[in-house]
Amino acid sequence: MDRYMFIDILRENLEKNKVTEIDDIIFEYEEHYNYKLEDGYSEEEISKKLGDPLFLATQYIENTNKEQPNKKFINITGIISLDIFVLLFFITFYAWIAVLFVFSTASLSIGLSLFLNLSPYNLIPYLPYWNGAVLSISFISLALLSYIGTYYNYLYLKQLLKSYFRFHNNVFAKTKNNPTLPSLPIHPKLSKKTSRKLRSIVLFSLNVFAISFILGYLVITITAKSFEFWHVYNWFI
Amino acid sequence: MKSQNKRGLIELCALALLNKGDYYGYDLSVIISKKIDIADGTIYPVLRKLKNDGFVKTYLTEGQGGPPRKYYQLTKSGKEEYKLEKSNWNMLVKNISVLLED
Known part of the structure; x- marks a missing residue:
């Protein structure tokens, strides 16, 4: 008897005997063939040693229909209601990433406008150019910082989604008595090189931001001869 | 020994x-069929029964x-x-060994 005949007879009789999770059962026998074939046995020999598929199919009869349908129902309703809450959480998380991205882009455009001495649509209030140029450095480094923040949050969301998806599938697999896959970590795993690079950019831009922000305020204060320079340049009139 | 007892x-x-x-x-299946004279396939229904009784559970590992x-x-x-x-x-x-003594 060759492999396909054996599996065919087994499957047919399992179906006849109303055994559940037949694919899972067949999987074990397929694996058995794979390993034995690797060891150099022929399909005929393997089938002979496995025994009579008709007999094997009867061995599964007593094992079926012992699950508690109640527990299954609770598990499935539980995971579906959890899905709804988690979906809301993920939507919020997405929105947060969008906000971060817009914030970064806004900082970048303010920085560039100050640096290039532009005022698109007259949105940037008046400042002497050199004062604005110092501040522009701090805006650009802030943009860099929050772009990295956006990227990291995005990676985090991606990993969380993956991890939740695995958990969701495992719950279903468990109710169906199917084998589960190992759960996934919730933190994104960056390569050592990437995370080192990101960390040094973050530290650098944080320092530049702090220094140029303070320096900018000092320069403006000295130029305007007032701590409240915005009154000197009539920003709010 | 009869096959039903071997289960x-x-x-x-x-x-x-x-x-x-x-x-x-x-x-x-390989280890047990070396110790007991059974058809290789008989181990799998037993494993399924142990699983349905809650004595064993299965998990998958992601192979390379x-x-x-x-x-x-x-x-x-x-x-x-x-135990x-x-x-x-x-x-x-x-x-039983007491019974089997001649």
């Missing part, structure tokens, strides 16, 4: 092996490139069951 033995052997560590089904492997692992109640079956077995062997 209980296979169960005991599988529990004993899984008490030492996790195995995949094929490994169990290959398909995932299905491992069997003893549960807490499986460990209890093993119980082991002492039953020892008692049985003692009693």
